[in-house]
Amino acid sequence: MKSFPIQTRLTAWYSIILAVVLSLFGVSAYLEMRNSIHETVDEALRDRVKGVRGLILRNSQYGDEDVKRELRQHSELAGGALLQVADRQGNWLYRSASMSDLQIPIPSGNFRGPFTFSSSKVPFRVTNAEIKVGSQSYLVQIAAPLDDFYEALHRFGVVLLVSIPILLLFAAGGGYWLSRRALAPFDQITQTARSIGIQNLSSRLVVPQTRDVLQRLSETFNGMLERLEAAFRKITQFTADASHELRTPVAVMRTRAELSLRKTRTVAEYREALTQIHAELEKTSGLVEKLMLLARADYGAEVLQLSSANLGDIVRDACSQGRTLSENKQISFHEQIPDSPVWIKADAHALRRLFLILIDNAVKYTPSGGRVEVLVATDNGSAVTAVRDTGIGIAAEDLPNVFERFYRADKARSRDSGGVGLGLSIGHWIAEAHAGSIEVRSSVGHGSVFQVRLPLVKGDS
Numbered sequence: 001m002k003s004f005p006i007q008t009r010l011t012a013w014y015s016i017i018l019a020v021v022l023s024l025f026g027v028s029a030y031l032e033m034r035n036s037i038h039e040t041v042d043e044a045l046r047d048r049v050k051g052v053r054g055l056i057l058r059n060s061q062y063g064d065e066d067v068k069r070e071l072r073q074h075s076e077l078a079g080g081a082l083l084q085v086a087d088r089q090g091n092w093l094y095r096s097a098s099m100s101d102l103q104i105p106i107p108s109g110n111f112r113g114p115f116t117f118s119s120s121k122v123p124f125r126v127t128n129a130e131i132k133v134g135s136q137s138y139l140v141q142i143a144a145p146l147d148d149f150y151e152a153l154h155r156f157g158v159v160l161l162v163s164i165p166i167l168l169l170f171a172a173g174g175g176y177w178l179s180r181r182a183l184a185p186f187d188q189i190t191q192t193a194r195s196i197g198i199q200n201l202s203s204r205l206v207v208p209q210t211r212d213v214l215q216r217l218s219e220t221f222n223g224m225l226e227r228l229e230a231a232f233r234k235i236t237q238f239t240a241d242a243s244h245e246l247r248t249p250v251a252v253m254r255t256r257a258e259l260s261l262r263k264t265r266t267v268a269e270y271r272e273a274l275t276q277i278h279a280e281l282e283k284t285s286g287l288v289e290k291l292m293l294l295a296r297a298d299y300g301a302e303v304l305q306l307s308s309a310n311l312g313d314i315v316r317d318a319c320s321q322g323r324t325l326s327e328n329k330q331i332s333f334h335e336q337i338p339d340s341p342v343w344i345k346a347d348a349h350a351l352r353r354l355f356l357i358l359i360d361n362a363v364k365y366t367p368s369g370g371r372v373e374v375l376v377a378t379d380n381g382s383a384v385t386a387v388r389d390t391g392i393g394i395a396a397e398d399l400p401n402v403f404e405r406f407y408r409a410d411k412a413r414s415r416d417s418g419g420v421g422l423g424l425s426i427g428h429w430i431a432e433a434h435a436g437s438i439e440v441r442s443s444v445g446h447g448s449v450f451q452v453r454l455p456l457v458k459g460d461s
C-alpha cells in the first residue's frame, strides 16, 4: 500500500470506509424494514384476535358447539380467514380449511409470542392468544400470509445490493478525481522547485493566497530559497575576494622572480629578491591560514577546546605583545586588569588571538602620539574586555560592516598597513564560539571602543 501514489491510497481508504458505512446502512435498513413489516402485520392480527375473543365470550355460555358454529360463520364472512381454535386439552374446536392445510404447530410451553412460519415456501406470520372464559380456556391462532410483504422486502434488498456497489464506484471515482485535483498544486510546486538551480536561485514560487498548507508550503520554500541565495552569494563573494587578495602577492612574487632570472645576478641581488619574495610569502601564508580558519569555521570543522581559564591572564598575554606594537609607533599603552581572577570558559590560544586582533587594529588605526587602553571588568554575570583607542574612528555607515569578511572602511590606508579585512571576522567568530559577543562604538576622529562580552563561570574547576 505504501508504494502506491497518495491519490490511490486516499481513494482506497475513502472507499473502504464508505463501503463499510454503506453496508452497515444497507443491512440495518433491510432489518428495520422487515421488523416494521412484522409489527404492522402483528398489529392487524391482534385486532383480529380481539374480534374472535368477543365472539367466544358471547357464545361460550351456550357450549362448544355454538362456539364452533359462530367461529365457522365468522371465518366464512371474513373470506376464509386463517384461523384455528383449540381447547385446553389440545383438541381442535375449529380450524378453517386453509389453516388446517398449513399444519401450524401449537406453541409449546409458555411461548405465546407471534412467530413466522413457512409452509411450502410461503411465509406466514402467526399470532397466538389464550382466551379464558370461566373455567374454560381456548388457544386461538390466527395467521396472515407475508408473501406480498416479503416480495417488497426482497425487491428492496435487491435495490440495495445493486445500488450500493454502483454508488461506491461513483464515489471512488469522484474521490480519486478530487484527490488528484487537491494534489495538483503540489505537482506544480515540485516542477518549479526542480527548475530552480544555481543559475536562477533568485526565482521564487508563486504563493497562492489560500491561507492553507499550500500557501505555507510555498512561503516556507521561498524562505529557504532566500536563505540559500544569501548563503550562496556570501560564498561566491568570499571566493572572489579571496582570489582577488591572493592574486596581488602572487603577481608580485612572480614578477620579482622573473626579473631576477632574466640575467645572472650577484649574490646580494639574489638575496634581496628572495627577501622580498619571502615577505610576500609570509603575508600570503598568513592570508591562506585565515581563509582556512574561516572556511573550517563555516563548515563546523573548527572546534574550540574550552576549559576554565583566567581572563586576566589571557588579556595580559595579549597586552604584552600589544605594548611592543604601540611602542614602535609611539602610542601610549595602558592596561587595567583586576588582580583577582576572572573565570571564564575559554580556548586560551583563540581568545588571545581575538584580543590581539583588537589591539593590533587599535594601534594600526591610531596615529602616533595616540593612546590605547585595555580594560577588563565584570558586569552582571559577564566578563567585559574593552579595547579603546584615540584613533581615526569608524564612520557610522561603515560600523555595521566592519565584522564582514574582507571589509575595510578605508581601503587604501588599511592595505598599506597590511590588513585584508579578515581580522574582525575571525574575532567575531572566536567571540561567538565562546558563547560571547562583540560590539563596537566609534566616532570619526575621536577613536573607537571594541567590547567583548563573555559569560562568567563560578570559580576554578
Ligand SMILES: Nc1ncnc2c1ncn2[C@@H]1O[C@H](COP(=O)(O)OP(=O)(O)O)[C@@H](O)[C@H]1O
Residues within 6 Å of the ligand: 357, 361, 362, 363, 365, 389, 391, 392, 393, 394, 402, 407, 408, 409, 410, 414, 418, 419, 420, 421, 422, 423, 424, 425, 448
Ligand atoms: N580600532 C579601529 N579604528 C578604526 N578603524 C578600525 C578599527 N578596527 C577596525 N577598523 C576598521 O574595520 C576594518 C576591518 O578590520 P579588520 O577586519 O581587522 O581588517 P584589517 O585587516 O583591515 O585590519 C578595518 O579595515 C578598519 O577600516
Ligand SMILES: [Mg+2]
Residues within 6 Å of the ligand: 357, 360, 361, 419, 421, 423, 424
Ligand atoms: Mg585588523
